[in-house]
Amino acid sequence: MMVFAIIVYIAWLGISVFYAMKKIYSKFENSALLFCVFIFDINRSWIISDELKIIEYSTSPLEYTVYIIHRTFITPLLILIGLNSVQRNSHFLTKGIAILISSFVLILIKMVLLSFDVLTFHQWNLFYDYLYYVFLHVLGYFILYGYKSFVSKGVKS
Amino acid sequence: MVGIENFSLNEISLIIFNIIGYSFLFFLPKRLSREVKCLSVLAGLATGMLFDFTIGGGILDFYKQNDTNRYELFDVFYYALFGVFGYFFMYFYDKFRVNKVTFIYYITAWSIVGILVQWLFTKLHILTYQNNYELAYSFPIFLLIQTLTGFFYMFITNSSSELTKES
Numbered sequence: 001m002m003v004f005a006i007i008v009y010i011a012w013l014g015i016s017v018f019y020a021m022k023k024i025y026s027k028f029e030n031s032a033l034l035f036c037v038f039i040f041d042i043n044r045s046w047i048i049s050d051e052l053k054i055i056e057y058s059t060s061p062l063e064y065t066v067y068i069i070h071r072t073f074i075t076p077l078l079i080l081i082g083l084n085s086v087q088r089n090s091h092f093l094t095k096g097i098a099i100l101i102s103s104f105v106l107i108l109i110k111m112v113l114l115s116f117d118v119l120t121f122h123q124w125n126l127f128y129d130y131l132y133y134v135f136l137h138v139l140g141y142f143i144l145y146g147y148k149s150f151v152s153k154g155v156k157s
Numbered sequence: 158m159v160g161i162e163n164f165s166l167n168e169i170s171l172i173i174f175n176i177i178g179y180s181f182l183f184f185l186p187k188r189l190s191r192e193v194k195c196l197s198v199l200a201g202l203a204t205g206m207l208f209d210f211t212i213g214g215g216i217l218d219f220y221k222q223n224d225t226n227r228y229e230l231f232d233v234f235y236y237a238l239f240g241v242f243g244y245f246f247m248y249f250y251d252k253f254r255v256n257k258v259t260f261i262y263y264i265t266a267w268s269i270v271g272i273l274v275q276w277l278f279t280k281l282h283i284l285t286y287q288n289n290y291e292l293a294y295s296f297p298i299f300l301l302i303q304t305l306t307g308f309f310y311m312f313i314t315n316s317s318s319e320l321t322k323e324s
Binding site: 027028031032034035036038039042043045046047050051057059061064068072147151152 | 191192195196199200202203206207210211214215216227228309312313
C-alpha cells in the first residue's frame with residue numbers, strides 16, 4: 001500500500017508541477033511531445049516486459065496499478081517537465097546537464113519501484129534505464145525539431 | 158514478438174481499413190490546421206494504445222488483437238487506425254460546429270460508432286474477447302475517452318483562436 005501512496009503522490013506532483021510551471025513550449029508542442037513520448041515509452045515497456053521478459057512486473061493488482069501509473073503518467077510527464085525547464089536557446093551543455101538531472105530523478109523513482117518489488121530486473125540494470133531516459137529526452141528534442149520543421153512551419157506560435 | 162502469424166481475413170481487413178481511412182485523411186477537404194490535424198492523429202494513437210496496452214494486455218488481458226496475444230506486425234496496422242479515428246473525431250467536431258449542447262449528442266454518437274466498429278472488428282477476428290470481457294464494457298471507455306478528447310480539442314482550438322487574435 002505504501003508504494004501505491006508514494007507513486008500516486010509522485011504522479012499527482014508531476015501533473016501539478018507541469019500545470020504550474022512556466023512552460024517553454026507551446027500547448028501544441030507540449031501536446032505533440034507528450035503523445036509521442038507516451039507512444040514510444042508504452043511500446044518500449046510492452047516489448048521489454050511482456051515480450052522479452054527482461055523486466056518483470058508484479059502481478060499483484062495494487063502493484064500492477066503502480067506499474068501502470070508509472071508508465072502512463074510519471075515517465076512522459078517528467079520528460080516534459082525536464083524539457084520545459086530549460087530555455088529554448090540555452091547552451092547545448094545546459095540542456096545536457098538538465099537531461100542528466102531529469103534522468104536521475106526518473107531513476108530515483110525507478111529505485112522506489114524496485115525496492116517495493118513492483119519491478120524485477122532480469123538482464124537489465126539501472127544504468128541501462130538511465131541511458132534509456134537520457135535517450136528519451138534526446139528523442140524529445142528530435143520530436144520538437146521535427147514538429148517545428150514539418151508541422152508548425154509557417155504557423156505563428 | 159512475431160511477424161505475421163497467419164495472413165487471413167483480419168490482416169486483409171486491416172490493410173483495406175487503413176487504405177480507406179488514410180485516403181480520407183489526406184483527401185477530405187481541408188478544415189483543420191496542420192497543428193490540430195497532427196495532434197488529432199497523435200491523440201487517437203495515444204488513447205488507443207493506452208487502453209490496448211492496459212486492458213488488452215498485462216494482467217487484465219481482456220482481448221487479443223489479431224492472431225496472438227503477442228505483439229505482431231499487424232497490431233501496428235490496428236493501432237494506426239486509431240489515428241484516423243482521432244482525426245475524424247476532430248474533423249467532424251469542427252464541421253458540425255459542436256457546442257455545449259450538441260457535445261452530448263456528438264459524444265454519444267461517437268461512442269455508438271466506437272461500439273459498432275469494435276463489434277465489426279470482433280466479426281473480422283481483429284479483436285477476440287477473453288477473460289469474460291464483453292462488448293458492452295467498452296461503451297463507458299469510449300464515453301470517457303471521447304469526452305476527454307472533446308475537452309482536449311476545445312483546449313487546443315481555444316488557444317489557436319487566442320493566438321490568431323493576438324497576431
